[in-house]
Structure formats: C-alpha cells, structure tokens
Amino acid sequence: MIKRTRGEKIFAVFNVILLSLIGLACLIPVWHCLCASISDPITVSKTRGLILWPKGGVTTIGYAKSLQNESLLRGYVNTILYVILGTGFGVLMTIFAGYGLSRNLLFGGAIALFLTFTMMFNGGIIPTYMVVRSLGMLDTRAAIVLPTALSVFNIMITRTSFKSIPEGLMDAARIDGAGHIRILVSIVIPVSKAIIAVITLFSAVQIWNSWFHTAIYVRKRELYPLQIVLREIVLQNTSQASDAGEATSELNQLHAIIRYCVIMLSIIPMLFLYPFIQKYFVTGVMIGSIKG
Amino acid sequence: MPVEITARKKPFRQRLRRDMRENWVVYLLLLPVIIWYIIFCYLPMFGIVMAFENFKFAKGLFGSAWVGFKNFQKFFSSYYFWRLLRNTLTLSIKDLIIAFPAPIIFALMLNELRSRKFKKSIQTISYLPYFISMVVVCGMVKTFTESTGIFSQISQALGGPKELISNPGSFHGIMITSGIWQGLGYGSVVYISALTAVDHELYDSAKLDGANRWQQTLHVTIPGIMPTIIIMLIMRVGHLMSVNYQKIILLYSPATYETADTISTFVYRKGLLDGDYAYAAAVDLFNSVINTILLVTVNWISRRKSETSLF
Numbered sequence: 001m002i003k004r005t006r007g008e009k010i011f012a013v014f015n016v017i018l019l020s021l022i023g024l025a026c027l028i029p030v031w032h033c034l035c036a037s038i039s040d041p042i043t044v045s046k047t048r049g050l051i052l053w054p055k056g057g058v059t060t061i062g063y064a065k066s067l068q069n070e071s072l073l074r075g076y077v078n079t080i081l082y083v084i085l086g087t088g089f090g091v092l093m094t095i096f097a098g099y100g101l102s103r104n105l106l107f108g109g110a111i112a113l114f115l116t117f118t119m120m121f122n123g124g125i126i127p128t129y130m131v132v133r134s135l136g137m138l139d140t141r142a143a144i145v146l147p148t149a150l151s152v153f154n155i156m157i158t159r160t161s162f163k164s165i166p167e168g169l170m171d172a173a174r175i176d177g178a179g180h181i182r183i184l185v186s187i188v189i190p191v192s193k194a195i196i197a198v199i200t201l202f203s204a205v206q207i208w209n210s211w212f213h214t215a216i217y218v219r220k221r222e223l224y225p226l227q228i229v230l231r232e233i234v235l236q237n238t239s240q241a242s243d244a245g246e247a248t249s250e251l252n253q254l255h256a257i258i259r260y261c262v263i264m265l266s267i268i269p270m271l272f273l274y275p276f277i278q279k280y281f282v283t284g285v286m287i288g289s290i291k292g
Numbered sequence: 293m294p295v296e297i298t299a300r301k302k303p304f305r306q307r308l309r310r311d312m313r314e315n316w317v318v319y320l321l322l323l324p325v326i327i328w329y330i331i332f333c334y335l336p337m338f339g340i341v342m343a344f345e346n347f348k349f350a351k352g353l354f355g356s357a358w359v360g361f362k363n364f365q366k367f368f369s370s371y372y373f374w375r376l377l378r379n380t381l382t383l384s385i386k387d388l389i390i391a392f393p394a395p396i397i398f399a400l401m402l403n404e405l406r407s408r409k410f411k412k413s414i415q416t417i418s419y420l421p422y423f424i425s426m427v428v429v430c431g432m433v434k435t436f437t438e439s440t441g442i443f444s445q446i447s448q449a450l451g452g453p454k455e456l457i458s459n460p461g462s463f464h465g466i467m468i469t470s471g472i473w474q475g476l477g478y479g480s481v482v483y484i485s486a487l488t489a490v491d492h493e494l495y496d497s498a499k500l501d502g503a504n505r506w507q508q509t510l511h512v513t514i515p516g517i518m519p520t521i522i523i524m525l526i527m528r529v530g531h532l533m534s535v536n537y538q539k540i541i542l543l544y545s546p547a548t549y550e551t552a553d554t555i556s557t558f559v560y561r562k563g564l565l566d567g568d569y570a571y572a573a574a575v576d577l578f579n580s581v582i583n584t585i586l587l588v589t590v591n592w593i594s595r596r597k598s599e600t601s602l603f
Binding site for chain 2: 004005007008011012015016018019020022023025026027029030032033047048049050093096097099100101103105106107111114115118120121122123124125126127128129130131133135146147149150155179180181184205208209211212216227230231234235259260263266267270274277278281282285
C-alpha cells in the first residue's frame with residue numbers, strides 16, 4: 001500500500017469522526033425516547049432538552065398505563081391482522097404476477113407495460129377515494145388492506161429473480177408432465193426463498209407503518225390500526241380519557257412519558273427484527289437497483 | 293420490412309392458439325393482478341374526468357354537469373394559488389439542493405473508510421431511521437421542536453424563535469432535516485452499490501499517474517457513479533411538485549400554513565376534509581401535469597447532454 005500523505009491522514013481522521021457523529025445522530029432520538037419512557041413523569045415534564053439517561057428514578061408506570069389503554073391494544077391487534085392479511089394477499093399476488101411475467105407469454109410485454117405505466121401516472125388521491133367509496137369499501141377492513149396491497153416495484157424484482165432460475169430445472173419437471181402450478185409450487189418458490197423474504201418484508205413494514213389511507217377511508221374506531229392510535233396520542237395529544245377531574249390531571253402528568261412509551265412500544269418489535277430486516281432489505285434494494 | 297418479419301414468425305393466430313393452449317394457467321394467475329390494477333389504478337385515472345365536472349357524488353361520474361376548465365380557473369384566481377405554488381416549489385427546491393446530495397456524500401465518505409467493520413456498523417445504524425414509521429418520526433420531531441425540545445432550546449439560546457414547530461420560518465428546515473435523518477442511509481444504498489461497480493483498474497492507473505486520493509475521487513469515483521446520480525436526479529426533478537405531504541399533514545398547523553401549506557396538502561384538505569371533490573381533483577391534476585412535463589423535459593435534456601436517461 002502506498003503511504004498516505006499528511007492531508008489524507010487528516011481527512012481519514014476527520015471522516016471517521018464525522019461518520020461516528022452521523023451514526024450517533026441516528027441513534028440519539030430513539031435513545032432519548034427510551035430513557036424518557038422509563039423516567040419519572042413529573043421530572044420529564046419539567047425537563048428541557050435531551051434526556052440521555054432515565055431521570056428521577058426508573059419507573060415502568062408509563063408502560064403499565066399504556067398497556068391498559070384499550071385503543072392502543074386494539075390498534076396493535078388490528079395492525080397485526082392487517083399485516084398478516086395484506087402481506088399474505090400481496091405476496092401471493094406478487095408471486096403470481098412475477099411468475100407470469102417471467103414466462104414467455106405472447107402478451108407478456110403488454111401486461112408488463114400495463115403495470116409499469118401506473119408507476120408513471122396515477123389518478124391521484126381524490127379519484128382513488130371515489131373508487132374506494134363507490135365500491136362500498138369505506139369503513140371496512142378491506143379498505144385498509146386492499147388498495148395498497150400490490151406494488152409494481154415488488155412485482156418487477158420478483159420477475160427478475162424468477163427469470164434467473166435456470167430453464168433446465170423446469171424443463172426436467174415439464175418432461176415429467178408437471179404443469180405451471182406444479183412447477184411454481186415445487187421448483188420456483190422453493191429456490192426463490194430469498195426474494196420472497198424480501199417482498200414479504202417490504203410489504204409487512206409498509207403495512208405496519210402506513211396511516212394515511214386508513215385516515216382517509218376509515219372512521220370507525222374499532223378498525224383503527226396502531227399508527228392512527230399513535231397519531232392521536234403522540235401528535236394530537238388526545239389521550240382519550242376520562243371520567244373524573246382528578247384522574248385527568250394524573251393522566252396529564254403521565255402523558256409526558258406515555259407518549260414516549262407508546263413510541264417505544266411501536267418501535268420495539270421492529271428493533272428485535274432489525275438484524276433480519278436490514279439484511280434482506282439491502283438485498284432487495286440491490287436487486288431493485290440492478291434493474292427492475 | 294414488415295413482410296420479412298411476418299415471414300420469419302408464424303402467423304399471429306397460430307401463435308395465439310399455442311400460447312393459450314400452453315399458458316392459459318399463467319394468464320389465469322395474472323388475471324386477479326390485472327383486475328386489481330384496473331380497479332385501484334386505472335379506474336382512478338378515468339375518474340380524473342371529475343376535475344372537469346361540477347361533481348356530485350349522488351349523480352356520479354357520468355351524471356354530473358360538465359363545466360370544462362372552471363375548477364382550474366377557480367384555482368388559478370384563488371387567493372391561495374401563489375402561496376401554494378411558492379411553498380411547494382421552495383420546499384421542493386431546497387430539498388433538492390440540500391437533501392439530494394446528502395446520501396451521495398455519505399456514500400463517498402463510507403467508501404473512503406479502511407475498516408470494513410466500522411463501515412458495516414455505520415451503514416447498519418444509518419438504515420434504522422428508515423424503518424421507523426412516519427407517525428413516530430413526526431412524534432419525535434414534535435418533541436424536539438416544541439418549546440421544551442432540544443432544538444427550540446438551542447434556538448432560544450441563540451436568540452431565535454421560542455418554539456420552532458409553530459414558527460412558519462422554521463418549517464422547511466424541520467422538514468428537510470428530519471427527511472435527511474430518516475432517508476440518509478436508505479438513499480445511500482443505491483450509490484454504495486454503484487461504487488462497488490467502479491472498475492478497480494481505473495484506480496490503479498490513476499495511482500500510476502500520481503493522482504492522490506482526492507484526485508482519484510474527483511476523476512475516477514465520481515464519474516464512475518455519475519450515471520446513477522443522473523438517473524436519481526431525473527426521478528427527483530420529475531417529482532419536483534410532489535412534496536412529502538403525509539409528513540406535512542402530521543406536522544403542520546394553521547399557525548404554519550403560511551409556509552407549510554402546499555398543493556398536495558391543500559388537495560387533501562379541500563377534497564377529503566371539506567368534500568369539494570371536483571375542485572381538489574382539478575388542483576391535483578394541475579400538479580401531476582406539471583410533474584409529468586418536468587420529468588419528460590429533464591429526461592430529454594439529459595439524454596441529449598449525457599446519454600443517460602430514464603426512458
């Protein structure tokens with residue numbers, strides 16, 4: 001290796017310091033929320049600036065109170081349901097479409113164009129709302145799961161991956177008399193576990209995090225997913241309390257930490273899955289950038 | 293010419309029969325997907341017609357009265373038109389200038405690291421914010437920018453506004469900073485993968501010519517990833533009129549409408565909250581027409597100047 005000049009050494013040190021700071025900046029907001037969520041509520045409500053360690057003694061009262069919040073729990077259960085339904089439907093359809101477009105169909109090119117055109121141009125939120133409304137889907141679980149279930153990007157990376165399967169594998173099965181369904185189930189899907197993991201992940205994360213179209217299509221509280229409940233608690237400051245005035249003031253004090261608790265409760269599952277998520281996520285973006 | 297082509301291929305009807313015999317199952321699998329796209333993507337496209345109508349839900353798309361460009365005229369002569377256009381463009385252009393280069397610089401910085409372990413850790417950490425939901429990110433932004441939050445505290449110490457989140461002058465800064473925070477790692481992935489594809493022999497010959505690290509970056513690395521940068525830039529400029537309206541809706545308030553209200557958020561409020569559907573659809577259509585014109589223009593310029601283009 002060629003010796004580095006002085007300028008290059010200074011740059012290297014500076015670079016490492018700056019990148020470390022960027023890394024810290026990515027973590028500090030989450031750390032702040034974690035520490036605040038287990039701090040003493042009254043101390044937190046008086047604190048200005050960052051909370052980098054639990055203040056006024058560690059307490060789990062915020063979590064205990066949050067977990068008693070019925071809307072939050074219902075939101076959790078609903079979101080899990082929507083993730084299962086939406087991901088199940090979306091991934092199944094994406095596999096069908098990916099397989100279809102990876103075959104040499106007479107109308108394959110036309111169908112691919114039909115799908116990719118929607119990436120360039122769409123009707124916009126108002127006409128889409130009108131379609132959902134005309135179908136009688138307002139205030140139904142279908143409105144939360146269906147309208148965003150498919151993505152052209154996922155279909156295209158699935159197709160690319162299916163296309164790379166050696167044709168010989170399928171020819172052998174075809175000679176044995178296997179039809180398309182057999183080939184899809186016993187050859188294509190088993191050798192494409194990685195790409196299926198990627199699209200499952202993309203779709204699950206997207207459904208877990210989405211809030212906007214639910215806010216448009218659904219007014220029934222019992223259908224609310226987690227993010228809508230979070231929005232009420234964290235951003236609109238309406239912790240839907242309460243009967244007595246006494247209880248309200250206690251809740252107001254607690255609210256200082258409850259919003260951090262609900263933030264953490266929504267991030268924690270993701271943090272546990274993160275090592276798995278980020279591995280497949282990088283694979284997915286790479287496949288996508290090579291050419292969808 | 294056409295005669296030659298048809299002469300080589302079998303007649304269309306014969307190919308069609310064969311395709312249907314061999315692949316009808318595949319078409320059956322594709323059918324629900326096509327139906328989904330018709331319902332949720334193509335029907336709304338036809339629904340845009342409502343922008344030219346005095347649309348009443350009870351009368352439907354075909355029964356409502358045709359009014360031509362009246363909804364558009366109403367928008368162009370509206371008190372809010374210039375404010376919305378100005379906010380949309382300034383927020384988007386600031387974002388383009390500040391947030392677009394950030395992941396490129398970040399990827400280049402990572403590329404200069406010698407320790408693979410350190411590089412990998414920083415990368416992994418930097419993807420984390422991308423997976424935090426928009427609602428939670430905005431919740432964090434709010435706690436940091438309300439009067440007791442760290443950023444408002446800093447602002448107060450410097451003699452600035454007391455509370456940043458309700459100060460119109462700070463709104464774009466909040467949007468762009470939080471956008472970079474959330475998207476830096478994710479945005480850098482595509483550049484990092486482009487960097488690994490740069491030919492290593494080019495570096496060796498640059499070294500032989502006596503180029504130092506800086507010159508290598510300038511003359512080998514950056515030209516190497518330029519096609520990727522241009523593609524990303526075309527896509528970005530093609531969305532110049534699309535701001536992150538979901539985030540704005542979570543963060544703005546009537547106190548900050550002066551700088552925070554954009555065309556997309558106006559569409560949301562007018563259409564979905566006030567129920568003025570046709571007017572909102574017209575405003576939205578105006579927005580996407582400008583976007584499409586921009587995309588096609590930038591793509592055309594890029595194809596002529598650098599031979600890199602999206603289509």
